[in-house]
Amino acid sequence: MDFIEEIKRRRTFGIISHPDAGKTTLTEKLLLFGGAIQEAGAVKSNKIKKGATSDFMEIERQRGISVATSVLAFVYKDKKINILDTPGHKDFSEDTFRTLTAVDSVIVVIDVAKGVEEQTEKLVEVCRMRKIPIIVFINKLDREGKDAFDLMDEVEQKLGLRVTPLSIPIGMGYDFKGIYNIWEKNIQLFQDESKQIIGKKQKFKSLDAPELVAEIGTTGLINLKDELELIEGVYPPFDQQEYLDGTLQPVLFGSALNNFGVQELLNCFIEIAPEPLAKESDIRLVKPDDKKFAGFVFKIHANMDPKHRDRLAFIKIVSGTFERNTPYHHVRLNKKLKFSSPNAFFAEKKQIVDISYPGDIVGIHDTGNFKIGDTLTSGDILQFKGIPSFSPEHFRFINNNDPLKSKQLAKGINQLMDEGVAQLFTLDLNGRKVIGTVGALQFEVIQYRLLHEYGAKCSFENLNVYKACWVEAKSESTNFNEFQRIKQKFLAKDKSGKLVFLADSAFSLQMTQEKFKEVKFHYTSEY
Ligand code: G4P
Numbered sequence: 096m097d098f099i100e101e102i103k104r105r106r107t108f109g110i111i112s113h114p115d116a117g118k119t120t121l122t123e124k125l126l127l128f129g130g131a132i133q134e135a136g137a138v139k140s141n142k143i144k145k146g147a148t149s150d151f152m153e154i155e156r157q158r159g160i161s162v163a164t165s166v167l168a169f170v171y172k173d174k175k176i177n178i179l180d181t182p183g184h185k186d187f188s189e190d191t192f193r194t195l196t197a198v199d200s201v202i203v204v205i206d207v208a209k210g211v212e213e214q215t216e217k218l219v220e221v222c223r224m225r226k227i228p229i230i231v232f233i234n235k236l237d238r239e240g241k242d243a244f245d246l247m248d249e250v251e252q253k254l255g256l257r258v259t260p261l262s263i264p265i266g267m268g269y270d271f272k273g274i275y276n277i278w279e280k281n282i283q284l285f286q287d288e289s290k291q292i293i294g295k296k297q298k299f300k301s302l303d304a305p306e307l308v309a310e311i312g313t314t315g316l317i318n319l320k321d322e323l324e325l326i327e328g329v330y331p332p333f334d335q336q337e338y339l340d341g342t343l344q345p346v347l348f349g350s351a352l353n354n355f356g357v358q359e360l361l362n363c364f365i366e367i368a369p370e371p372l373a374k375e376s377d378i379r380l381v382k383p384d385d386k387k388f389a390g391f392v393f394k395i396h397a398n399m400d401p402k403h404r405d406r407l408a409f410i411k412i413v414s415g416t417f418e419r420n421t422p423y424h425h426v427r428l429n430k431k432l433k434f435s436s437p438n439a440f441f442a443e444k445k446q447i448v449d450i451s452y453p454g455d456i457v458g459i460h461d462t463g464n465f466k467i468g469d470t471l472t473s474g475d476i477l478q479f480k481g482i483p484s485f486s487p488e489h490f491r492f493i494n495n496n497d498p499l500k501s502k503q504l505a506k507g508i509n510q511l512m513d514e515g516v517a518q519l520f521t522l523d524l525n526g527r528k529v530i531g532t533v534g535a536l537q538f539e540v541i542q543y544r545l546l547h548e549y550g551a552k553c554s555f556e557n558l559n560v561y562k563a564c565w566v567e568a569k570s571e572s573t574n575f576n577e578f579q580r581i582k583q584k585f586l587a588k589d590k591s592g593k594l595v596f597l598a599d600s601a602f603s604l605q606m607t608q609e610k611f612k613e614v615k616f617h618y619t620s621e622y
Pocket of ligand 1: 113114115118119121234351352353
């Protein structure tokens with residue numbers, strides 16, 4: 096197979112959802128169809144279970160699982176499919192945001208009874224901003240839930256999407272009989288009463304098949320015809336280009352647990368989902384079919400064994416081929432590196448590969464050369480855009496509890512920040528270090544890992560910060576200089592040396608903005 100064919104057969108995507116909507120179950124079913132696993136239950140959930148064990152033990156367990164499920168690759172109908180795993184827990188949403196920089200499309204899973212939930216809103220907003228093509232999968236149709244049309248309204252309103260159904264359920268919950276597949280123009284009915292077993296599917300080519308009335312009844316058929324008429328009248332027809340542009344989102348219904356509508360989703364996905372896309376860099380758009388290799392690090396995973404402090408850096412290949420034992424240019428460090436054992440992922444296993452193509456992810460053992468956002472190339476010196484840091488939600492001073500271990504602490508903090516566990520801000524005034532995180536759980540992770548992996552004891556001290564705002568201003572502006580003088584106490588540098596204003600309340604941020612009109616504040620580091 097030549098280079099272009101290899102690119103064209105790849106589909107790299109992420110599944111996003113609010114916890115419990117069915118992401119793990121759906122992933123597993125997709126792998127089953129791809130023949131990558133043989134039985135359900137093989138994919139372990141990466142979510143943090145509440146209660147049972149202490150949080151950090153749970154995090155360790157979860158870290159183990161998420162190495163295995165970071166990338167799940169399989170081949171289906173000759174397409175090479177790469178699913179990038181995204182953590183469901185909201186305290187890890189920054190990880191998910193970063194993973195979204197490496198996907199070419201997403202599938203959003205929504206629970207039919209719960210509808211659009213908080214975490215889904217946040218994640219879809221990021222996808223919308225980036226114009227990532229989205230397919231919506233409404234799950235758990237075997238349970239009582241919201242009316243399909245009400246739910247599609249909710250998706251449009253809460254997620255700001257423009258949807259068009261590609262399938263429609265026939266009944267729901269106890270009465271869930273099957274699905275009319277608008278995309279394939281056929282009907283599939285359950286044949287198992289309990290709906291817990293994958294019953295044989297019965298396919299009908301048209302609505303007028305006499306056996307269909309026998310199955311869903313005259314009223315059922317009339318309802319279905321009415322609904323299809325409504326869909327035709329109300330929703331825009333599916334247009335692949337609009338979907339690819341991120342302006343139209345197809346919706347499919349099913350039940351992951353019962354394997355209903357899953358293969359249909361997969362069939363539809365491989366036909367419409369984008370091939371590896373071009374990515375913007377600081378100097379030009381990098382196209383997958385560029386002959387020279389370029390890729391970037393979107394995730395770093397620390398070794399769970401504290402004795403071997405190597406890490407796995409995940410690189411998304413944007414253009415060219417990535418080959419084993421070939422020197423590549425590490426742009427930030429301005430040095431050449433070669434890798435003797437790059438890992439590719441297949442289902443839940445990793446194996447050393449000689450060559451990888453655009454769309455693929457390779458895992459590289461790293462001893463501290465990489466941080467998130469780093470670019471590797473074999474051609475032009477360029478830096479990929481689009482891996483911003485977002486303002487954290489929680490801020491605490493970090494204190495060293497063992498003066499003899501200050502080196503270890505500094506090293507540990509540095510490495511954890513490179514991994515993207517949290518963000519570090521250093522106060523201009525006195526050099527004190529502030530850790531910012533998305534969720535309170537990360538402070539436990541940091542404390543635990545600093546102790547177990549670096550032997551450094553630390554404690555945290557509360558700090559009242561509302562938001563970290565990246566500051567944009569012209570250095571010669573007197574208004575900016577005045578701002579720096581008056582707000583000195585609240586100014587800090589992020590890890591790359593960018594100026595950040597740590598606003599203590601929404602009100603003070605607003606007042607500051609009004610007073611210093613020549614200074615712009617941004618909630619993300621890339622503006
Ligand atoms: P997540 O990764 O999005 O967090 O969700 P996950 O797949 O773990 O699913 C959450 C729960 O919802 C699981 O039940 C799962 O079995 C159930 N589920 C997933 N898809 C369907 C579906 O189509 N219909 C129904 N009725 N349930 C579904 P659990 O009891 O939390 O876990 P488990 O003990 O079954 O593993």
